[in-house]
Amino acid sequence: MKRIYFDHAATTPTDKTIANTMLEYMTTKFGNPSSVHSFGREVRKEVSEARENIAALINANANEIFFTSGGSESDNFALKGIAFANKNKGNHIITTQIEHHAILHTCQWLEKQGFEVTYLPVDEDGMISLDELKAAITDKTILISIMFANNEVGTIEPIKEIGAIAKEHGIYFHTDAVQAVANVEIDVQDMNIDLLSLSGHKFYGPKGIGAIYIRRGVKIQAVQLGGAQERNMRAGTENVPAIVGLGMSAVIAKRDFVEKNAHLVALRDKLIKGIQEQIPDIKLNGHPTKRLPGNVNFSFRYIEGESLLLSLDMKGIAASSGSACTSGSLDPSHVLLAMGLIHEIAHGSLRISLGRDNTEEDIAYTLEVLPQIIARLRSMSPLCAENSLGVTAKECKTCYKK
């Protein structure tokens, strides 16, 4: 059976050229760049080139880029590093209710260490309010951490405006750009971003590598302590193959930016339109226009996400859901709940995240298969208004709290 991969927001394959290059750095040019000898020297240039290429992708300076093991580490680093280094200045952090758990759980931990955190709400499109942000700022606020684009619903936050507000108040601004990098134009200068997290495997780079941009002059503590790597900012033997791979993924992202994203947007809009035309009782989650090029997220009433995913998988389509059952917790997506969806509806959500190798045929096939699956699951659902006896068995609740 042909398989269609629609879960690029979870992870992407590593670009083949990148993987092949990494092979060389694993087996032949395997030296430790901190070493004096030729095995160390021969990889040092590549590490600094990778740093420059990452910097170029977000308009930073190379010496503002530090390699980490991924997005989660960068997020932990940003929050803990800023919190501990600036606690004499204040103990208040502002973030949102729709952040990735790498931010949310770190904030919750910081609360236990005596910090105070404001979790900004979002509107039904997943957008924060700049007024609410301004209102949340106190003279104890040391950090604003707001994601660039949401991983579940694809909503792109007003980063430049947030940056301006942060700058005006002299507060550090971190953005989790794990989903945005390579998919949205990012300019840390223009947008007044002080810290930014990114992760290689989300844009055809290697897994297990990420980076954090830290604007020069930002007061921050290292979090992973040990050796003097990364100019004392992140200990651990440099993962050179992955660093080289990450640099290459940045080059490719820059090179293919316009073309790749036009391709994704075309497929995305076709899929959204097709679903809306063919399937009743649905809701598009996320902002209708300010959304990631590859993100499609719908809630389908009366059905639950995991059984939808399993059914799609049986047809060769790999997608994801914010559903409880995938994560091992009973709660549905905190993002969808923050956007005002009631639990029933939030449970029945589907995320299709497109990638560069997806095609028109993939979309056509999905539009053929998905309506059948939804119909079948609905026919099994006790929540469905139209039950098999043709009578309204149970009044369906409305999709929204309000």
Added chain:
Amino acid sequence: MKRIYFDHAATTPTDKTIANTMLEYMTTKFGNPSSVHSFGREVRKEVSEARENIAALINANANEIFFTSGGSESDNFALKGIAFANKNKGNHIITTQIEHHAILHTCQWLEKQGFEVTYLPVDEDGMISLDELKAAITDKTILISIMFANNEVGTIEPIKEIGAIAKEHGIYFHTDAVQAVANVEIDVQDMNIDLLSLSGHKFYGPKGIGAIYIRRGVKIQAVQLGGAQERNMRAGTENVPAIVGLGMSAVIAKRDFVEKNAHLVALRDKLIKGIQEQIPDIKLNGHPTKRLPGNVNFSFRYIEGESLLLSLDMKGIAASSGSACTSGSLDPSHVLLAMGLIHEIAHGSLRISLGRDNTEEDIAYTLEVLPQIIARLRSMSPLCAENSLGVTAKECKTCYKK
């Protein structure tokens, strides 16, 4: 020019079979194991197999193994995780003066957070004293962290005896086994080890991956927070290619253990003997017998380590040094100083760490080249007793404080 790699304690090449397998997991079987769909399912088994193989190498259970980004992360995790989770029980940690910086700097940070740390001294062979350990224990002691084998001088600590003492006092025992794994028999049951750090790239596995063994029932907090990966103990998308590679390196380590280490010991002893026979005014650092199979560490009086490394490198030999100049700090190796060497002597140290691909010829060549280099550098040294005028220009200080 033929190049000889003698810096396996810094990093090893990734085994070719492993690297090739990783390539497949980067480009084809690239799924996220937390996903519901087939791309996720098809890698889940491999991740759990890798976990079992790591467990088998140290006689742990698979569910006691958690993947991290490397040795430094495992060390940070062990110390911070135990400290924060057990601070209501006590605030005292015991470690040694010769730990890797991943331990030392984390301990120093914990001191700033209100913990108290005892740094046990070592004797001139780099060995801790069990009596001093016992004497350091208080009713506030929550953790003993003592490295299995030292990365610079190769000394193997009395881990089983330490484990017994820790157990008797009901104190958690962590060991940084980054250098020991695959080189020394490790049995966490028999040795009463509660936590253990290891790092893939030190034994022909991938860079950017490591593991921590946490005995079931140990009270510990997660440190890298976020997603529910690794049963909520370590957030971040699983680095499947590297996890698979790490598992393979464990299998190879187990399979080749006896043969590989016999090979290393033979080369090591030949090199040590050869150096001792040919070069005067030297000191073998580390324990004469309780040392890592591949570790050779000498101090050569009157010369400085970096110029020795550069000279060796010019002859194609890649080695390392605890010298100041390699690390960008003025201080010579804290390990050698803790062992009682005076600064002058500590500056002139050379570490040759052998690997499985080194040969008798490599040793022979080194024994040919090294004496010439030492002679040349000494002829340039103002410290040398025998200066070019044939008179004792300056009385050399003795090698030891005592």
Added chain:
Amino acid sequence: MSTNEYTEKVMDHFSNPRNVGEIADANGVGEVGNAKCGDIMKIYLKVEDNVIKDVKFKTFGCGAAIATSSMVTELVMGKSLDEALEITNQAVAEALGGLPPVKMHCSNLAADAMHEAIKDYMSKQNK
């Protein structure tokens, strides 16, 4: 870990669920779970002479929820009410070759729904 996998039997019952639907003249109906938690199971029974002559289900929920619902209908079909009451959630899970640990609590409620349906039948008889 492989213990997070569904067994083949679960996947079979998920993709070809037995006895889906409603019984128009059911004389016992049971429902458990709530949509908030992501699982609702509804069991319809047609009982004659203390024997389950027909049983159908409707389920809103994950793969495990659907498979356990299907399995419980198979297990009770044709059984006496006493026999049916002895069937536990655990037995349903075992009949499916096991469930991933995370599914054991939240999605393994089909036997409860069936018991509710029997109770419903019995309470109606007592009237």
Added chain:
Amino acid sequence: MSTNEYTEKVMDHFSNPRNVGEIADANGVGEVGNAKCGDIMKIYLKVEDNVIKDVKFKTFGCGAAIATSSMVTELVMGKSLDEALEITNQAVAEALGGLPPVKMHCSNLAADAMHEAIKDYMSKQNK
């Protein structure tokens, strides 16, 4: 980062140091650094008519320490004392095409040693 690399010139002076050794009848000797820090440089001068007729060095230290020592002897050979006194550590580093930042402070002391040697010469003259 590539700025941690030694230049070719540094490596040349390290591997083929100029004027290594001692001068038996030196009339100026200077020493700086200490072994604790890992760098000791000793410069021997033979001065005639305020001109440096011969200069030699002995150095304990890293590659940069040896290269700067070698370079400073080249720079001052045949120069007048006044000219030699104008040569700074910075100038030595520049003549080598630069040094890695971390080496600028700790290992770039050769000009100081040379100045010490000149001072030693001058103080002896004054006696």
